[in-house]
Amino acid sequence: MKLIVLFGVLVLAIVANAGVSMNNPFFCYTTDPIRSMTNMHSTSTSYEAIRRFNFTTVNPYISTCTPSRFWYLGRYGGRYPHAALMQQMIDFDESSIQEDIENNYNAGRTTLCRPDFEAIRDWTRGSDFNLANASLATPAGVEAMENIAGRFQRVFPDLLTSTYSADRFLFRHTESERTNTSIRAFATGLFGAGAQNVVYEEVPEVDWFLRPFDFCPEFTREVENWDDQREAFRQGPEVEEMVEEVNRKLGFQGRNTLDFDTIYIMWEWCRFETASTFEFSDSETGEDSTWCAPFSVAHHLLLEYYEDLGHFYFSGYGVRNQRLLENLNCGPMQNLLELVQSDDDIDVARIFVSYTQEVQSMLVALGSFRDTWPLHQHNYAQQAARHWLTSLIAPQASNLAVVRFDCDDEDDDLIFLLNERPILVPGCDQQTGVCKVSTFVDRFRRFVDANCEEFFCSTD
Ligand SMILES: *[C@@H]1O[C@H](CO)[C@@H](O)[C@H](O)[C@H]1NC(C)=O
Numbered sequence: 001m002k003l004i005v006l007f008g009v010l011v012l013a014i015v016a017n018a019g020v021s022m023n024n025p026f027f028c029y030t031t032d033p034i035r036s037m038t039n040m041h042s043t044s045t046s047y048e049a050i051r052r053f054n055f056t057t058v059n060p061y062i063s064t065c066t067p068s069r070f071w072y073l074g075r076y077g078g079r080y081p082h083a084a085l086m087q088q089m090i091d092f093d094e095s096s097i098q099e100d101i102e103n104n105y106n107a108g109r110t111t112l113c114r115p116d117f118e119a120i121r122d123w124t125r126g127s128d129f130n131l132a133n134a135s136l137a138t139p140a141g142v143e144a145m146e147n148i149a150g151r152f153q154r155v156f157p158d159l160l161t162s163t164y165s166a167d168r169f170l171f172r173h174t175e176s177e178r179t180n181t182s183i184r185a186f187a188t189g190l191f192g193a194g195a196q197n198v199v200y201e202e203v204p205e206v207d208w209f210l211r212p213f214d215f216c217p218e219f220t221r222e223v224e225n226w227d228d229q230r231e232a233f234r235q236g237p238e239v240e241e242m243v244e245e246v247n248r249k250l251g252f253q254g255r256n257t258l259d260f261d262t263i264y265i266m267w268e269w270c271r272f273e274t275a276s277t278f279e280f281s282d283s284e285t286g287e288d289s290t291w292c293a294p295f296s297v298a299h300h301l302l303l304e305y306y307e308d309l310g311h312f313y314f315s316g317y318g319v320r321n322q323r324l325l326e327n328l329n330c331g332p333m334q335n336l337l338e339l340v341q342s343d344d345d346i347d348v349a350r351i352f353v354s355y356t357q358e359v360q361s362m363l364v365a366l367g368s369f370r371d372t373w374p375l376h377q378h379n380y381a382q383q384a385a386r387h388w389l390t391s392l393i394a395p396q397a398s399n400l401a402v403v404r405f406d407c408d409d410e411d412d413d414l415i416f417l418l419n420e421r422p423i424l425v426p427g428c429d430q431q432t433g434v435c436k437v438s439t440f441v442d443r444f445r446r447f448v449d450a451n452c453e454e455f456f457c458s459t460d
Pocket residue numbers: 039050053054392
């Protein structure tokens with residue numbers, strides 16, 4: 001009787017814990033057939049993980065009219081971490097962490113399943129993970145870009161022809177090597193070997209068009225405190241509980257306890273290895289990424305929220321001066337407005353590759369993915385179903401594509417696709433997502449004749 005009661009208490013304790021924080025301390029990553037955490041890695045989420053999960057394909061018959069213009073603003077494909085983070089990840093690899101976990105496991109202190117323990121014990125970092133590759137596009141990032149282009153071409157073959165012509169296509173990227181590599185991959189996805197003839201626009205030194213964030217001091221001042229909410233959340237009870245749980249799972253206690261920063265680096269490894277292999281994997285759940293093992297699904301969700309808070313206050317609806325954030329997009333917005341109204345056959349397909357802030361702030365300008373309440377340090381639970389979920393809206397290679405369809409009645413259709421999926425833009429049809437060109441132009445008329453070089457950093 002006593003034993004049963006004891007057992008009952010133990011089970012209850014586990015169930016209660018699961019109920020409160022959804023944290024199962026016995027979660028086994030290696031044998032998990034679902035791996036929903038691959039979709040929870042914020043801006044480092046693999047594009048393919050999101051797409052494959054939802055079987056995304058663009059429906060070309062969303063409008064009954066004829067596709068005639070294509071406008072694409074995307075982020076580069078996946079990249080290696082920047083040098084500072086990369087160094088921390090290398091230091092983590094070169095620390096005693098694996099031996100320490102092995103000792104903990106052998107002493108019976110961990111709740112790791114055997115396959116997860118073995119994966120951690122045997123883990124080695126890839127030889128491509130070295131400082132010379134910092135910030136560069138990964139092979140998976142290149143693959144993602146090629147595939148995106150190929151799919152768009154299959155949906156709109158007459159618009160995105162497989163033969164390149166400099167009159168028809170415009171390609172523009174930023175100063176960084178990763179956007180350069182990424183846009184070339186996109187061109188390869190369209191033209192195959194013919195991509196070597198593609199002419200890319202000059203990259204100006206002051207590129208306020210594709211990276212306005214870097215050239216507007218007013219904006220930099222505006223978001224000075226972007227990290228406050230994220231940091232407050234990090235110091236709050238949910239993250240504290242996660243740190244305790246991860247330590248317990250790995251068997252660390254007392255003065256050996258891992259701090260948040262070390263656990264975060266572990267998570268960086270988890271999301272980097274997930275995203276840098278997923279594009280090449282035939283499995284719906286991707287390849288193994290060892291350092292995901294210490295985390296329960298609940299932990300991934302917490303870290304995802306931590307990331308979302310940062311983006312929300314840096315390039316999302318948390319930026320107090322929304323007008324300034326919207327106007328930063330003057331260049332791309334004006335370019336888009338011009339394209340959707342144009343009748344000549346020059347540059348009918350325009351491809352821009354830039355950074356995540358640019359794509360996120362375009363969504364803000366359009367008014368998409370806005371939540372009723374702001375995200376902040378105290379409402380994690382309330383925000384469980386939030387629209388501002390960067391893993392879905394801003395993964396690696398995320399992209400906003402706008403297609404014009406020519407209709408007989410003069411007022412043409414527009415569809416807005418985010419990551420190959422129609423999105424709802426206020427003012428457009430809230431069922432189908434189809435928008436009328438006139439509605440769109442009316443709403444953004446202030447950009448049509450603006451002098452963007454000045455307007456982009458103003459609140460007019
Ligand atoms: C999957 O599709 C549904 C329905 O269109 C959408 O609401 C949801 O956000 C999508 N999920 C992902 C992971 O893209």
